[in-house]
Amino acid sequence: MIELADVRRAADRVRGQVLETPCVESRTLSEITGCQVFLKFENLQFTASFKERGASNKLAQLAEQQPRPRGVIAMSAGNHAQGVAYHAQRLGLRAVIVMPRFTPGVKVERTRGFGAEVVLHGDSLDEARAHALQLAREQDLALVHPYDDEAIIAGQGTVGLEMLQAVPDLDCVVVSVGGGGLIAGMATAMKALRPGIEVVGVQALRFPTMYNAVKHASLPVGQSSIAEGIAVGTPGQLTQAVIAQRVDDILLVDEGDIEAAIVMLLEIEKTLVEGAGAAGLAALVKYPERFRGKRVGLVLCGGNIDPLLLAAIIERGMVRAGRLARIRVSARDVPGSLARITATVAAAGANVEEVHHQRAFTLLAAQNVEIELVVQTRNRDHIQAVLDDLHAAGFQAQPM
Incomplete structure (x- = not known):
C-alpha cells in the first residue's frame, strides 16, 4: 500500500x-x-x-528503465488516454491506446493528436482492457493501467x-x-x-x-x-x-x-x-x-x-430551471390566430423559439388547430404567467 x-x-x-x-x-x-x-x-x-499526473509519474519511471520498453499501451475512455499519449510523446515513447468503440469523438481525436496509435475495441472498458493485455503480450509493450498501479495512484x-x-x-x-x-x-x-x-x-x-x-x-x-x-x-x-x-x-x-x-x-x-x-x-x-x-x-x-x-x-x-418551456395552445384555424398567440406570449415577456402547427394528429374539431410553442422564459413562475395571459386572451393552453 x-x-x-x-x-x-x-x-x-x-x-x-x-x-x-x-x-x-x-x-x-x-x-x-x-x-x-x-x-x-x-x-x-x-x-x-488530472490523469496527466499519474501518467507523467509512471512514464517517467518507465523512461528511466534500462533497457527502455519498446513502447507503452493503455486502455481508457479518454482522459487517461490523453495523459499517456501526451507524456509518452514528450518522453519519446511509442504509445498505443485501446479505447471502447463508443468513446466520445473529441477524446479519440485529441488522443490521436498527441501522437498515439488509437485502437477502438469493445463496448466497455473491460473489453478494451482484455484487448490491451493481448496487444501488450504480442508487441512487448509496457501496460500503463488507468488506476490499479502504485505509480499511477x-x-x-x-x-x-x-x-x-x-x-x-x-x-x-x-x-x-x-x-x-x-x-x-x-x-x-x-x-x-x-x-x-x-x-x-x-x-x-x-x-x-x-x-x-x-x-x-x-x-x-x-x-x-x-x-x-x-x-x-x-x-x-x-x-x-x-x-x-x-x-x-x-x-x-x-x-x-x-x-x-x-x-x-x-x-x-x-x-x-x-x-x-x-x-x-x-x-x-x-x-x-x-x-x-x-x-x-x-x-x-x-x-x-x-x-x-x-x-x-x-x-x-434550461427546461429543469423553467427557462425553456413547451406549451400547447388550441385555437380556431383561421387567419390571425397565430399572430394573436405570439403577440400574447411576447406581451408576457417570453420569447418564441419554435412553432409547430398540428392539424392531422389531433382530436380537436376539423376547424381547430393545435399549436406547439417552445418559449424562452425566466423561471417556472414566468411560465405560469404566460399560460395565464393566454387563458385571459381566450385560448386553451397547457404546458407539455
Whole structure:
C-alpha cells in the first residue's frame, strides 16, 4: 500500500511537467450548498484532466528503465488516454491506446493528436482492457493501467498535496470515484498530513462498483452514464484496499444530479467540466446536510466533454430551471390566430423559439388547430404567467 513518501516522490517527478492548478473558494456555490466550497481546477491541465499526473509519474519511471520498453499501451475512455499519449510523446515513447468503440469523438481525436496509435475495441472498458493485455503480450509493450498501479495512484495523490498547501484547514474533500486511483492517492496524502480530514467519494448511481465493493452491497450496474470517465465496471484491487482503509464514505448521485451540476459550474464559475468532474458538486447539492458548515474541497477532475452532449445538457438544464418551456395552445384555424398567440406570449415577456402547427394528429374539431410553442422564459413562475395571459386572451393552453 502506497504511503505519503510515494506521493511526495511523485510530486518531485511531475513538477514542471503538469500544471499546479488553482484551488480557490466559490462564494456563490458556498451560499447555494451551505458549506464553504473550494474548487480544485484540474480541468485546466493541458489535457484537461488530472490523469496527466499519474501518467507523467509512471512514464517517467518507465523512461528511466534500462533497457527502455519498446513502447507503452493503455486502455481508457479518454482522459487517461490523453495523459499517456501526451507524456509518452514528450518522453519519446511509442504509445498505443485501446479505447471502447463508443468513446466520445473529441477524446479519440485529441488522443490521436498527441501522437498515439488509437485502437477502438469493445463496448466497455473491460473489453478494451482484455484487448490491451493481448496487444501488450504480442508487441512487448509496457501496460500503463488507468488506476490499479502504485505509480499511477501516487501521481494522482499530488492533487491532495496541492489542495492542502492552498487550503491547509479543509474539513472535507469530495472526490469522484471510478477505478479509484484519484481518491486512493489523495486519501493517502491528505490523511497522513491532516488525520482529521474527511475523504468522501462520489460514484454515479449507474456505476456503483466501488460502492458495492467497499460497502458489500449489490446495487445493479448499468450500461452507460453521462459521467463516462467514472463509468468503470471493475474497481481496482490496489485502490479498493486503500479506499477501504482511508476513505470515510462513498455517496451516489443520479444522472440528473450530474447534469444539473455541469450547468451550475458553467453558469456560476464559467468553467467547463465533464460528467465525472461535476459529480462532487452534485453530491454537495444532493446531500446538503452531510456537508453543512464545513470547509469542503471539490476536485473538478476533468473537462473533456462532447460538444453535442454539452448542448443537450444545457438545453435540458434550461427546461429543469423553467427557462425553456413547451406549451400547447388550441385555437380556431383561421387567419390571425397565430399572430394573436405570439403577440400574447411576447406581451408576457417570453420569447418564441419554435412553432409547430398540428392539424392531422389531433382530436380537436376539423376547424381547430393545435399549436406547439417552445418559449424562452425566466423561471417556472414566468411560465405560469404566460399560460395565464393566454387563458385571459381566450385560448386553451397547457404546458407539455
